[in-house]
Structure formats: structure tokens, C-alpha cells
Amino acid sequence: MKLTFQPTDTHIDLQAGQTILEGARQADIEITASCGGKGICRSCRIHVLEGELTAPTPEERQRLGAQQIGQNFRLACHAGVLSDCTVRIAPPLSEKSLNILSQTEETRHELDPDISKQHIEVPTFSEERQRSELEEIYRQYAEPSRADSNGPQPVSIDLAALRQMPSFLQQEARDLTVVSRRGTILALEPGNTTADMYGIAFDLGTTTVVGYLLDLHNGKLLASASELNSQARYGGDLMSRITFAQNDRNGRQILHENIVNTINKIVHSLCEQSGVTAESIYESTIAGNTCMHHLCLNIDPLRLGFAPYMAAIRQRQVCTASELGIHIHPQARIVMLPLIAGFVGADTVAVILASNLHTIQELTLAVDIGTNGEIVLAAPGRLLTCSTAAGTAFEGAQIQHGMRAAEGAIDKVAIDAKNVHCHVIGDGPALGICGSGLVDAVAHMLDAGVIEDGGRLLTAEKAEQKGLPLFLQERLASKGAPKHFTLLPAEQCDPREAIVITQQDIRELQLAKAAIAAGIEMLLRAMDVQANALHEILLAGAFGNYLDPTSALRIGLIPALSAERIRSIGNAAGLGAQRALLSHQAKHEADQIAGQTEHIALSGNAEFHRIFAENMIFPTLNSSRSMPDSIEVQNC
Ligand code: FES
Numbered sequence: 001m002k003l004t005f006q007p008t009d010t011h012i013d014l015q016a017g018q019t020i021l022e023g024a025r026q027a028d029i030e031i032t033a034s035c036g037g038k039g040i041c042r043s044c045r046i047h048v049l050e051g052e053l054t055a056p057t058p059e060e061r062q063r064l065g066a067q068q069i070g071q072n073f074r075l076a077c078h079a080g081v082l083s084d085c086t087v088r089i090a091p092p093l094s095e096k097s098l099n100i101l102s103q104t105e106e107t108r109h110e111l112d113p114d115i116s117k118q119h120i121e122v123p124t125f126s127e128e129r130q131r132s133e134l135e136e137i138y139r140q141y142a143e144p145s146r147a148d149s150n151g152p153q154p155v156s157i158d159l160a161a162l163r164q165m166p167s168f169l170q171q172e173a174r175d176l177t178v179v180s181r182r183g184t185i186l187a188l189e190p191g192n193t194t195a196d197m198y199g200i201a202f203d204l205g206t207t208t209v210v211g212y213l214l215d216l217h218n219g220k221l222l223a224s225a226s227e228l229n230s231q232a233r234y235g236g237d238l239m240s241r242i243t244f245a246q247n248d249r250n251g252r253q254i255l256h257e258n259i260v261n262t263i264n265k266i267v268h269s270l271c272e273q274s275g276v277t278a279e280s281i282y283e284s285t286i287a288g289n290t291c292m293h294h295l296c297l298n299i300d301p302l303r304l305g306f307a308p309y310m311a312a313i314r315q316r317q318v319c320t321a322s323e324l325g326i327h328i329h330p331q332a333r334i335v336m337l338p339l340i341a342g343f344v345g346a347d348t349v350a351v352i353l354a355s356n357l358h359t360i361q362e363l364t365l366a367v368d369i370g371t372n373g374e375i376v377l378a379a380p381g382r383l384l385t386c387s388t389a390a391g392t393a394f395e396g397a398q399i400q401h402g403m404r405a406a407e408g409a410i411d412k413v414a415i416d417a418k419n420v421h422c423h424v425i426g427d428g429p430a431l432g433i434c435g436s437g438l439v440d441a442v443a444h445m446l447d448a449g450v451i452e453d454g455g456r457l458l459t460a461e462k463a464e465q466k467g468l469p470l471f472l473q474e475r476l477a478s479k480g481a482p483k484h485f486t487l488l489p490a491e492q493c494d495p496r497e498a499i500v501i502t503q504q505d506i507r508e509l510q511l512a513k514a515a516i517a518a519g520i521e522m523l524l525r526a527m528d529v530q531a532n533a534l535h536e537i538l539l540a541g542a543f544g545n546y547l548d549p550t551s552a553l554r555i556g557l558i559p560a561l562s563a564e565r566i567r568s569i570g571n572a573a574g575l576g577a578q579r580a581l582l583s584h585q586a587k588h589e590a591d592q593i594a595g596q597t598e599h600i601a602l603s604g605n606a607e608f609h610r611i612f613a614e615n616m617i618f619p620t621l622n623s624s625r626s627m628p629d630s631i632e633v634q635n636c
Pocket residue numbers: 032033034035036037038039040041042043044045075076077078
């Protein structure tokens with residue numbers, strides 16, 4: 001049976017009964033399956049345009065409701081094909097439209113790369129000299145760190161480069177470029193190629209992978225590119241990936257191949273943007289959490305799946321691009337930056353490195369909110385960290401109309417005395433709401449009084465009793481109906497289905513924000529300091545960048561600090577990976593950070609669970625904050 005995915009018009013042949021999600025995986029179509037296909041998250045929702053499918057399962061009926069099923073929406077993980085079918089992912093997750101934070105501006109880093117190039121001329125051999133070809137190359141090769149020594153240099157050479165050598169030296173022109181990395185020759189290239197020397201730094205996220213192409217001569221950023229991590233088809237969070245790696249016969253291999261494919265797509269895009277050839281990329285640094293690190297190296301992440309959540313390796317690991325199947329120079333070195341402990345990996349090391357938290361003089365908190373929330377508390381001479389499972393609510397999964405921060409997502413919401421205002425990415429009709437929009441919406445609904453501090457959403461009748469404005473009453477469901485608040489009416493949405501915040505959405509957000517807030521409190525307690533002693537809060541990552549700090553404060557996601565002391569630092573993990581790529585010293589600093597940072601384990605910690613429960617409640621409205629008379633939010 002032929003299954004066609006729109007809008008890309010991609011076809012795949014399936015057996016009767018095979019699910020749309022299986023088809024998407026085979027056809028390399030990005031469908032996020034946050035719950036790993038259990039039918040409980042709704043992230044794999046598709047719109048059936050044509051064809052016959054298996055009857056909706058109870059999970060589909062529960063997650064989608066009669067109205068959406070009537071409109072031909074289905075869950076890709078549960079709907080099987082019974083005839084030729086055409087479907088559209090809903091909402092479409094075109095990578096191009098995603099608001100992924102990739103850096104375009106230049107950032108200054110110290111420059112001391114491990115890769116160097118040297119152009120040499122090898123003299124014609126004579127029988128009397130009794131030297132090998134390699135010795136002749138060593139004689140000509142002035143390794144910068146040993147430029148003043150005489151005779152054959154104590155360098156080593158990769159076997160692949162050694163095998164190239166005779167064929168080069170048989171040629172008439174005996175000039176070569178030697179590519180080396182700290183005394184080891186990686187490659188020999190005919191002629192003078194010293195001008196071309198590049199590297200890529202990767203931020204390997206659970207959801208998104210970002211790559212930065214840098215010129216190793218001057219540290220200049222030439223291009224950046226991002227892709228959804230295609231492992232998301234097998235589960236949105238780390239635990240569902242580990243479960244897939246464990247339960248599927250080829251699970252680990254499939255996840256490894258998916259991450260390598262994602263990396264290779266980025267390499268291709270970077271080369272296309274910059275005109276750089278992949279063969280002239282000689283080093284790559286990779287910063288990922290522990291699970292991504294292990295799957296990239298194809299190491300079993302099994303021990304991360306249960307307490308005490310042990311990593312197989314923590315130290316910096318170096319291998320060749322050909323060993324991993326990454327399509328840059330085959331002898332290029334892939335430097336997997338070191339990990340801290342548990343799920344706290346090299347991405348956190350890179351955040352610390354980029355923001356200099358290891359040398360900071362004032363008490364500073366850094367929060368990187370993704371599928372997992374990584375938190376660092378830094379004081380002079382001490383670094384504490386923890387990781388907390390924030391779930392996928394901040395990425396729009398498990399939310400009734402949730403979606404990623406892509407075109408069509410409501411990313412900003414405000415409520416003033418007269419109306420509800422929504423901003424839609426791309427300024428077109430709204431398809432759903434992303435994490436920053438959800439945080440804004442709930443913050444303003446709290447201010448407006450339609451959500452109580454405990455998280456309960458009012459009914460229209462209750463809102464009337466409390467004397468809330470009519471425009472708010474009209475957006476609330478009546479008593480007896482499923483509780484929701486209408487953000488945008490159907491006529492402003494695509495498909496024509498009103499975008500609402502449900503009671504369950506609010507509960508999901510409470511769980512996510514309580515996990516982060518409790519993690520922060522655990523670190524403050526471990527350091528024996530109060531939140532008001534914090535000099536600054538740094539928000540790292542894409543979500544932190546788009547999040548409105550005042551909304552984050554209102555829902556109690558971060559400690560109550562004045563908004564001026566809360567700063568977004570962009571993709572700090574990506575910046576840290578770039579620093580390490582460009583500097584030998586920075587790699588050593590990363591090793592020291594990984595070694596000295598104290599990891600606070602939260603799972604199984606009764607204190608954490610108590611604080612988590614306390615943080616489920618929203619903070620009481622500060623008397624200085626109330627519903628404004630009017631607010632400007634650009635487009636709705
Ligand atoms: S509902 Fe299909 S993957 Fe979660």
C-alpha cells in the first residue's frame with residue numbers, strides 16, 4: 001500500500017496494518033513521537049487527507065476527542081493503513097520554519113586550535129642517505145611546538161596518512177601540505193592547501209542538533225545550521241530513547257545511525273552555505289548530554305535507565321570521523337567533550353565554559369531548559385549541578401494544541417483589561433501554541449484571575465460570580481463541559497479549530513515548572529544560600545532565549561529576582577563547544593570543569609519530592625503586578 005506524506009509528497013510502501021509512524025520512520029519523515037508510540041502524548045498527530053485507516057483506538061479517542069477524529073485527525077503511532085493513503089503532519093514540522101536558536105553573529109574566542117597545517121617540499125631521495133620517506137617528511141616538517149629541534153621530529157602519523165605517502169612522493173612535484181594535530185600527522189595533501197582549515201562545533205540536543213562551522217585560522221564563524229534530532233521519531237525524552245535502545249533488537253544501532261545522519265545533514269548544509277569542502281574539516285567538538293553522547297558513540301546507555309544512572313564513560317573521548325561515519329575528512333578528530341555525572345553531560349560543561357561560571361566571582365544560577373532541565377549554581381570556587389526531568393511541556397508536547405516554536409505557533413500571549421492578544425510566528429493563521437506562549441498564557445491567566453494559585457481553571461459561571469470581565473467569561477467553558485480557556489477563536493486558526501488552554505495543559509505546565517523550580521531550590525540548599533543572594537540568573541538554550549522572564553517569574557519557574565537580573569545567554573552549549581574547538585586550553589578547562597563540578601542526584605531524594613510538590617502551586621499575585629489596561633502584542 002502506498003502512503004504519501006504531504007507537503008513533501010514523499011511516498012513509501014507499507015503492509016496493511018502498518019502504522020503511519022512506521023512509514024514515517026522508513027521514509028525519513030520527521031514525526032515527533034514524544035511518548036515513543038504509546039498513544040499518550042499526541043505529538044505524532046497527523047491529518048488524513050485521503051485513504052482508509054484502521055479504526056481509531058481508545059488512546060486516539062481519548063487524546064484527540066470525537067471532534068478531531070471527525071475532522072480526520074489521527075495519531076500516527078496508532079493509525080494503520082488499509083489502503084493507499086495521503087496524510088499531512090499536523091502541525092507541519094518543517095525544519096526550515098522552526099525557531100531553533102542558531103547563532104549568526106560572531107563571538108570572540110581565544111585562538112589556539114589543535115589542528116595545524118604546514119606546507120613542505122620533500123627533496124629527491126638518494127640511495128646514500130639511508131633515510132625513509134617518512135624521515136624526509138619529518139625533517140621538512142616544522143611542527144610549531146618543536147620548531148627549534150633538529151633531525152627527525154618525534155611525531156606520529158596515522159596509518160591512513162602513511163598509506164597516502166608513497167603515491168604523493170612518486171609525483172614530479174614533491175610539495176605537500178601536512179595536516180597535523182598536536183604532533184600527529186592526520187593527512188598529507190598534494191600542493192599547498194594551508195589556507196583551508198576548518199572545524200565544526202556541535203550542540204547535540206535531545207530535540208535539536210545545531211552545528212557551527214568555524215575557520216580554524218582566525219576563529220571566524222562561517223555558517224550555522226540546525227536540524228531536529230531524528231531520534232525524536234523513537235521518543236521525545238531521554239527515557240523513551242533509552243527504552244527503545246533496550247527493547248528493540250536494533251534499537252541502539254538505529255538511534256546511533258539517526259544521530260549520525262542528523263549530524264551529516266548539518267555538515268552538508270554548512271558546506272553548502274559556506275562553499276567549504278567537507279574534506280577540509282579536520283576537527284569537530286561535540287557537546288551533548290550523557291545519553292546523546294553515548295548514542296553518538298554507539299555506547300549502550302542502558303545503565304542510564306535506572307538508579308544510580310551511571311555513565312559508561314565521563315572523560316573526554318577522541319575518535320576519527322570515519323569511525324563514527326561523519327562525512328568530513330575521514331581522519332578528522334571528533335572530540336566528545338567530557339561529562340559530569342548522571343544525565344548532566346558535556347552540554348552543561350559547555351554552558352559553564354561559555355559563561356565562565358567556573359571563574360565567576362558572584363553567586364550565579366544558570367538554567368538550560370530543554371526536555372531535561374540542567375541547572376548550575378556557581379559560587380567562587382564551587383560549582384553545583386543537577387538535572388531534572390522537565391518533560392516535554394515546554395516544547396509543546398503533551399499539550400492539547402501544543403507544537404514546537406515553528407511557523408504558526410503562538411509564541412507570545414498577553415491579556416489586558418479588554419482583550420487577549422496572541423503573537424503567531426510567521427504572522428499567518430495559528431496552528432498551535434509553543435512553550436513560551438504557554439508560559440505567557442498561564443502567567444497572564446493567573447494575573448487575570450481565571451486560574452487560581454493551585455492551578456484550577458475557573459468555569460464561566462465562577463468567573464461571572466467573581467466579577468471578571470465579560471470577554472474572559474466568554475472564553476471559559478461552562479460548568480459540566482471539559483474545562484478550557486479559548487486563546488484564539490476557530491476563525492483565526494488553521495485548521496478551523498479554536499486554540500484552547502485546557503485544565504490538563506495547566507497541570508502539565510505545573511509539573512514541568514515544579515521540576516525546574518525544585519531542582520533550583522535543591523542546589524540553593526546544597527550551597528546553603530538563599531535565592532535573594534543570587535547576583536544573576538542566566539537562561540540558556542532556545543527556550544530560555546524566547547521566554548519572557550516576567551512570565552517565568554509569575555509562574556514560579558525561577559526564583560523571584562528583579563527581571564533586570566535575569567539574562568538570556570543564547571545557545572551557551574553551542575558557544576562552549578566552539579570555544580573548545582578553537583582552543584587547546586579551553587579543552588583542558590572543560591576537563592577541569594567536568595572533574596570539579598559536584599553533581600546533586602535528585603531521583604529518590606525525599607527532600608526533592610517534597611519541594612517538587614510544594615512548587616506545583618503558582619506564586620500568589622505580587623501586589624505590584626496586575627492586569628494592565630492595554631498591551632501591545634503584534635499580530636492578533
Ligand atoms: S501519541 Fe503517538 S507518539 Fe505519543
